[in-house]
Amino acid sequence: MIARIIVDVSAKQTDRQFDYLVPPEYEPLATPGMRVVVSFGPRKVQGFILSIGQDSSISNDKLKALDSLTDLVPPLTTELIELSVWLKNHAVSNHISVLKSMLPSAMRANYRKHLILNDDVDCSESDREFLLKQFQDKPLLDWDDWYKHATTFEHKEMSRAINDGFVRVEPVVATGETTKTERHVRLIRDPKTSEEAFLTLAKRTKKQAEIVQWLSEQETDHYPLKQLSVSSSVIKGLEEKGWVEKTDVVIGRDPYEGREFKQTTNMELMAEQQEVFERILPAIEEERSEIFLLRGVTGSGKTEIYLQTIEKVLKKRKEAIMLVPEISLTPQMVTRFKERFGSRVAVLHSALSKGEKYDEWQRIRKGEVDVAVGARSAVFAPFQNIGMIIIDEEHEGSYKQEEEPRYHARDVAIKRAELYHCPVILGSATPSLESYARAVKGVYTLLEMERRVNDVAMPDVTIVDMKDELRHGNRSMFSDALIERMRNRIEKQEQIVLFLNRRGYSTFIMCRDCGYVAECPHCDISLTYHQPINQLQCHYCGYHHTVPHQCPECTSDAIRYFGTGTQKVEEELQEVIPEARVIRMDVDTTGRKGSHERLLSAFGNHEADILLGTQMIAKGLDFPDITLVGVLAADAMLHLPDFRASERTFQLLTQVSGRAGRHLKAGEVIIQSYTPEHYSIQDVTKHDFTGFFQKEMLMRKQAGYPPYYFLVLIHVSDEALDAAVLATEKIANYLKNNLSDQAKIYGPVASSIARIKDRYRYQCMVKYKIEPNLTETLRNLYQLFDGELNKGGLQVTVDTSPNMML
DNA sequence: AGCACGCCGACT
């Protein structure tokens, strides 16, 4: 029996199947999708069985047998294996990277080396002394741990001992899977059959008898120790007399342990919601892989539609996957799912510990749940009978993985839906241009909801031209209109959300006399000033430096701070409205686990009047007393070197505006901008998605960008500038010669940040409409550079669904 | 990717 295996060695040359013999004792067990340990060259690595066969093209004497099976049940289903083959081609990625990204991190291999003392060796007295000192009584040493603490002399001595055969090195393949156990008490004597002994027990030790009696009345024979509220001496007494014993029982980690979720039932749907709901139902019933684009304005009740369609899916005894952007996987969202579906929901997101993620994943794999709610990677949830996949906030950038494999969760979801013949719902108030264009074209089914639940009015949006403010002599970052409105709301005890898309204190420092700007010595980017630690930081490589008091160029002391971050806004806010209570939310204040939730609930409890924050407050906030939203610098994103800059600006402004007046009180939004005439800002005031869509489509058509063309971005970096340029040139020429005449190839061009961590960055872009040999051609790119790529100097990455052009 | 094999320079 032959197992065809993908090994965990991520390189172009090893990105193929290797055949191994299956030892006879494993033959009944070995199944595709299982992890195995194999000898690969001189070392041991993890691998995945792709398929089982009877013959191999490799001659039998060259075949090795696989070492061991890691799993009894394959973690990857046959469908996931099939999906992995599609995805590695689609994303031009190594197969192993795809397989690994389908599993929770705890199941990835962990490579260690053990040092083991050989028996019966004939070594000198001094060697013996050295080895005894190193090993003491331990049967083995972990190489990494030992190496860290040993001296250079000891390193030398040890490698000699290995060479002389006194010590051997054994490679070990481990995984990070752990289980959580709980101490239980088990009754080993029945008080009924040992009545006499029980009576004696009851006579002298009343408490112990009570416990025995109570345990004997329970359904199970073992019971969690910590739930028996008795002193440990009572249990100890019972143990000594042979009534009970303690055991460890494996329990699933429950990230929401101790939280009570009160069951909710379906809310009544509004007319628009009902109509949408009824359009989706037939696809579920008829098991069609139809793709719905649900565009519903903020507050139109998309989540309730998700919940009710999932309910229909569950009634058909099928499973549902619900994807949410990491950033909006808020407690509010999780609670809504838990309340509706109770213990049938598994939640997968980054705030869970490794072990919790692993247990939630196992619950899916074992079929203990039928709904998975999670961020991007939950698209690989190992269900086997998927009836529906939902992607909420479909336009969000976080659905794109920016590491290998560079995939977009939307593409994977659509592929899986095809395999399972089930519908997909893409939901958003501001769909991506690509998806909306497909819906308009009829590739997707377009469903729209223009009204908020209970007919709450859309907020009133006003744009303030900050150039005017400057002319009036207002140099602060708050316009007069915004200050006036904020005072008014605080008086009325209503709440305010202020949005600024930039953390830190200020963006850069500059010398007023000579124009010197502090830049990172390793990257072509200016350093950001962080006030609490009084340091200049590089956000790309982590370089930091104390702030100079004098200009390093001209020794002038006229150093000024430019640009504004959330820290500085908070400071100025205190000056302008001293009575305002402010909560600041950005990466710097929400770093610790649970702080996100804590700050939000504090705001919900009216412990502050103003919530000031970055991106992370744009979504999912739903508090009834927010009646004012202020956007401090609407054009911050507009001028980024990215063809999606306008789209992102419109989406963000719409999302933030949607935080205001969601309930009884009317909402108002103030947008401050230096380019108020831009359509991506203007259309927000009119809540006019389709208007924006048409204008932006025109721009994309003229510039030849998606949705009119597909893009591929090839990114090249090297320590040497000329090597990077040369390699990019080579790639561009190769593509010109091997793709059709319709494809347009641009480059080499320097990336917008031309150097990061001392590496020069160049790129080459392909625009195409139909290109049947694309993935094959892209795969062959790597052959242009055989050796150079191995040396580690040159790096080439291919992205078939690029997000940013940076 | 690792790791061994193999071929050249600077050292006890």
Added chain:
DNA sequence: GTCGGCGTGCTC
């Protein structure tokens, strides 16, 4: 003479 530099090529 040998130790160790890293270029080259292979892994079922």
